Amino acid sequence: MLQKPLNPGLRTFITQTLVLLILAAFALLIGAIAVAIAGKSPVTAFQELLQGALGTRTNIAASITRSIPIIINGVAATIAFKAGLFNLGLEGQMVIGALTGAVFANAFKDLPPFLLLPLTILAAATAGGAWALPPAWWQVRFKVPLLVTTLLLNYIANYFASYLVNFPLRDLSGGAAVPQTVMIPEAIRFGIILEGTRLHAGVFAIILLPILVTWFFSRTSLGYRIRMSGLNPDFAQYGGIHTSRMVLIAMFGSGAVAGIAGVIQVLGVDFRYIDGTLVTPAFAWSGFIAAILASSNPLLIIGTGLFLAALKVGAAGMQRNTQIPLQIADVVQAGIIFMVAIRLRIGEFVKRLLFPN
Amino acid sequence: MSSVTGQESSNAPPVVEMRGIVKRFNQTVALNGVDLTVKRGEVHAIVGENGAGKSTLMHILAGLIHPDRGQIALNGQPVTISSVESAYAHGIAMVHQHFMLLSSLSVAENLTLGKEPTRRGLFDRIAAAQAVINLGQRYNLVVNHAAKVADLSVGDLQRLEILRALYRGAEILILDEPTGVLTPQEAQGLFRVIRELKRDGKTTIFISHKLEEVLEISDSITVLRDGHVTGTLVTSQTTAPEIARMMVGREVFLKFDKPQITPGKPVLECVELCGPGVQQATFQVRANEIVGIAGVAGNGQSELADLIAGLLPSTAGTVKICGQDVTQASVSARRITGFANVPEDRYKHGLAAQGSVSDNLLMGVHDKPPLSRHGLLDLKAIANRAVELIKSFSIKTEKPASRASTLSGGNAQRIVIARELADNKPFILVAQPTRGIDIAASEFVREEILKRRNDGAGVLLISADLSEVISLSDRILVMYDGRIIGELPAAEADETRLGLLMAGIREETTNASKTA
Ligand SMILES: Nc1ncnc2c1ncn2[C@@H]1O[C@H](COP(=O)(O)OP(=O)(O)OP(=O)(O)O)[C@@H](O)[C@H]1O
Ligand SMILES: [Mg+2]
Numbered sequence: 001m002l003q004k005p006l007n008p009g010l011r012t013f014i015t016q017t018l019v020l021l022i023l024a025a026f027a028l029l030i031g032a033i034a035v036a037i038a039g040k041s042p043v044t045a046f047q048e049l050l051q052g053a054l055g056t057r058t059n060i061a062a063s064i065t066r067s068i069p070i071i072i073n074g075v076a077a078t079i080a081f082k083a084g085l086f087n088l089g090l091e092g093q094m095v096i097g098a099l100t101g102a103v104f105a106n107a108f109k110d111l112p113p114f115l116l117l118p119l120t121i122l123a124a125a126t127a128g129g130a131w132a133l134p135p136a137w138w139q140v141r142f143k144v145p146l147l148v149t150t151l152l153l154n155y156i157a158n159y160f161a162s163y164l165v166n167f168p169l170r171d172l173s174g175g176a177a178v179p180q181t182v183m184i185p186e187a188i189r190f191g192i193i194l195e196g197t198r199l200h201a202g203v204f205a206i207i208l209l210p211i212l213v214t215w216f217f218s219r220t221s222l223g224y225r226i227r228m229s230g231l232n233p234d235f236a237q238y239g240g241i242h243t244s245r246m247v248l249i250a251m252f253g254s255g256a257v258a259g260i261a262g263v264i265q266v267l268g269v270d271f272r273y274i275d276g277t278l279v280t281p282a283f284a285w286s287g288f289i290a291a292i293l294a295s296s297n298p299l300l301i302i303g304t305g306l307f308l309a310a311l312k313v314g315a316a317g318m319q320r321n322t323q324i325p326l327q328i329a330d331v332v333q334a335g336i337i338f339m340v341a342i343r344l345r346i347g348e349f350v351k352r353l354l355f356p357n
Numbered sequence: 358m359s360s361v362t363g364q365e366s367s368n369a370p371p372v373v374e375m376r377g378i379v380k381r382f383n384q385t386v387a388l389n390g391v392d393l394t395v396k397r398g399e400v401h402a403i404v405g406e407n408g409a410g411k412s413t414l415m416h417i418l419a420g421l422i423h424p425d426r427g428q429i430a431l432n433g434q435p436v437t438i439s440s441v442e443s444a445y446a447h448g449i450a451m452v453h454q455h456f457m458l459l460s461s462l463s464v465a466e467n468l469t470l471g472k473e474p475t476r477r478g479l480f481d482r483i484a485a486a487q488a489v490i491n492l493g494q495r496y497n498l499v500v501n502h503a504a505k506v507a508d509l510s511v512g513d514l515q516r517l518e519i520l521r522a523l524y525r526g527a528e529i530l531i532l533d534e535p536t537g538v539l540t541p542q543e544a545q546g547l548f549r550v551i552r553e554l555k556r557d558g559k560t561t562i563f564i565s566h567k568l569e570e571v572l573e574i575s576d577s578i579t580v581l582r583d584g585h586v587t588g589t590l591v592t593s594q595t596t597a598p599e600i601a602r603m604m605v606g607r608e609v610f611l612k613f614d615k616p617q618i619t620p621g622k623p624v625l626e627c628v629e630l631c632g633p634g635v636q637q638a639t640f641q642v643r644a645n646e647i648v649g650i651a652g653v654a655g656n657g658q659s660e661l662a663d664l665i666a667g668l669l670p671s672t673a674g675t676v677k678i679c680g681q682d683v684t685q686a687s688v689s690a691r692r693i694t695g696f697a698n699v700p701e702d703r704y705k706h707g708l709a710a711q712g713s714v715s716d717n718l719l720m721g722v723h724d725k726p727p728l729s730r731h732g733l734l735d736l737k738a739i740a741n742r743a744v745e746l747i748k749s750f751s752i753k754t755e756k757p758a759s760r761a762s763t764l765s766g767g768n769a770q771r772i773v774i775a776r777e778l779a780d781n782k783p784f785i786l787v788a789q790p791t792r793g794i795d796i797a798a799s800e801f802v803r804e805e806i807l808k809r810r811n812d813g814a815g816v817l818l819i820s821a822d823l824s825e826v827i828s829l830s831d832r833i834l835v836m837y838d839g840r841i842i843g844e845l846p847a848a849e850a851d852e853t854r855l856g857l858l859m860a861g862i863r864e865e866t867t868n869a870s871k872t873a
Pocket of ligand 1: 382383385386387405406407408409410411412413414454753754762763764765766767768793795
């Protein structure tokens with residue numbers, strides 16, 4: 001009755017790969033249209049974009065450096081996703097973490113570096129995590145949607161941090177125009193691991209954290225409990241899991257990782273907290289998208305995060321060389337989100353096109 | 358094997374004709390060349406074991422999934438049903454095994470969703486409400502149009518789903534295990550609706566595991582087994598054993614013996630337990646004993662179960678499990694004392710549909726050695742246990758890592774039963790154990806419950822299926838209006854005596870005045 005035209009597993013694989021390629025092509029096409037509307041040549045634009053992102057050793061290093069906060073934020077977003085939560089407050093948690101880290105490192109600068117470094121990271125993580133707790137509590141206790149409160153707390157975090165570095169914590173020594181803290185002790189700054197570039201030791205976190213989080217969710221009882229609370233809270237409760245507690249723990253974890261993303265920028269790039277440097281490049285948002293693209297698989301975020309970082313870095317290079325605005329990268333990014341949203345539809349379509357009956 | 362022969366309208370083409378339907382999911386062949394012929398205006402039953410392909414076949418007809426192969430003709434015209442919308446356009450609508458309604462919207466909004474009445478471009482609330490009332494009156498399907506879907510009972514939800522189908526102009530109504538979630542009384546109500554639809558010339562396709570129902574309501578029957586059609590029958594010319602044989606491929610015995618055992622120590626003690634919907638429940642369940650709770654649904658059984666499980670807060674009284682007072686204890690503390698719970702609503706409480714089969718089998722024992730030590734899961738031990746449970750409860754799944762949502766309805770239910778009956782817990786609370794489960798597997802589940810009782814467990818059984826309660830229980834409690842109003846040894850229980858009690862008429866008052 002049944003003849004086998006193609007192994008079904010292979011069939012799915014072919015379909016999925018094709019879908020991804022179509023996705024990328026569509027997103028690039030949207031970008032190309034935007035470039036054309038701006039009156040430039042899409043071909044040059046993409047050549048320059050590719051060149052800017054991956055053309056030289058320096059550019060590749062710049063892309064990887066850029067991906068560090070994006071990937072870590074992506075991991076942070078994933079921790080909340082697993083609990084069924086949308087943590088839109090990554091930015092605020094990152095800012096609070098970074099500022100706390102900078103202040104902590106300066107306050108205890110006499111500690112030996114091998115103690116100061118981990119404690120600084122720990123302080124940043126704790127602060128980021130703590131900043132994520134009130135929205136979790138409000139949701140659990142008063143049913144205020146976390147999606148909204150986390151987002152609102154970003155503004156408070158940003159303005160609060162901005163006030164602090166403008167006034168009480170401002171570095172007045174150099175007479176710099178930028179509001180910033182004093183520099184952290186040299187001994188705990190991350191070293192450059194690729195000479196002639198800005199790629200710093202913080203890059204190990206983009207491998208370490210995704211592995212750690214993957215391990216946590218597949219191998220620990222707490223990870224299981226958080227996942228089940230995310231998949232079906234009624235079921236989790238029935239099984240004896242304290243779902244409210246899971247919301248608090250997952251949000252703390254998510255905020256802590258965002259805080260680490262922030263402090264890694266302080267330790268590896270800026271060496272101090274500088275007003276606005278974490279907010280302007282939209283690391284948190286890109287991280288969020290990287291997580292969604294990776295269907296919240298932490299290991300895949302390494303890939304999607306690198307891709308988004310390369311896109312941004314490439315676009316900056318393109319702007320330098322061609323005067324095409326770098327916002328094209330945002331257009332492509334938006335195109336990708338759009339494509340992901342309709343991915344399922346394409347999948348069905350492609351399958352029927354390839355394998356009618 | 359008798360076959361459907363044309364009666365009055367022998368020359369009119371069948372309203373539905375599916376030919377050679379093949380559907381594969383990865384490694385699973387769900388349908389392997391299935392033919393289905395349904396005549397206009399009839400009630401056509403589809404029966405078969407869990408995972409036989411019933412829902413899949415109907416999903417194809419309703420446009421939810423596409424067949425890999427095969428043709429569909431409606432009224433003799435070949436058609437391609439590419440989406441739910443196109444199925445609607447052909448007058449086909451399906452009421453699912455698990456409802457698909459938007460729970461934050463009102464009844465009227467849900468009903469009209471996708472075909473909203475508008476006035477000056479805006480949603481017309483009044484017209485929507487009127488639509489609910491009109492249709493409801495015509496078919497005897499009364500649902501409060503202003504209620505929020507989240508607040509409705511299952512029976513109401515189902516009536517709403519049917520109304521929704523009719524509102525969209527359905528001529529062919531597919532009901533996937535509609536009675537699974539209904540009380541016998543509600544099921545009778547549904548059958549009245551189906552007969553009404555039939556009088557209107559509409560066609561109904563009806564899936565059920567309950568053969569009495571199939572015999573009662575259907576005109577013809579298609580039997581599926583493992584993705585094949587093993588029989589097409591005219592209902593008036595067949596019997597339950599014949600259908601069962603075609604479904605299972607062997608004889609099914611619906612009898613088992615229950616050895617007399619003297620009950621041991623109490624494993625559950627409720628004293629004057631009060632809570633939402635439950636008043637002063639005092640009773641015990643002892644080791645080696647099955648205590649059944651009979652009652653018309655909505656008389657506090659579900660709430661009593663939730664109070665015992667710790668899912669609802671009690672307002673007075675005490676609950677002891679295995680001698681420990683757990684009145685104030687959390688769900689996990691109760692589970693640690695040795696308590697298993699097969700919940701009534703499997704999809705709400707019993708499963709995470711998007712989780713893997715293995716994840717689902719782990720719930721409740723995720724902190725128990727040897728599966729988990731010091732907060733670390735032992736994946737090997739967990740996998741071994743999963744494989745063992747999948748095997749012993751014949752859960753039809755591709756692999757333990759498959760999502761629970763890819764399992765057929767009955768197989769998903771088996772996950773819950775397998776998980777809860779495993780690990781020799783001393784007290785087992787089971788609600789509707791065989792709901793949604795095919796006859797052969799129901800037989801197995803009942804035997805399994807009995808085996809646990811023989812091995813020393815105490816079982817509290819809540820079931821809408823009176824014959825199940827009578828055949829399994831050692832003692833039967835009857836609940837009415839939140840109270841336990843009577844107790845009978847199973848040997849003295851019969852459907853009439855229980856029926857009276859369930860209607861709130863106590864033994865002592867039956868002979869005197871029936872004013873209760
Ligand atoms: N989305 C899916 N992915 C993978 N397998 C699936 C999917 N849907 C159904 N199946 C498989 O197809 C087979 C038939 O399933 P179907 O739901 O049609 O059974 P059924 O006859 O309705 O059973 P039940 O009485 O338990 O509801 C099962 O083995 C099931 O696991
Ligand atoms: Mg089914």
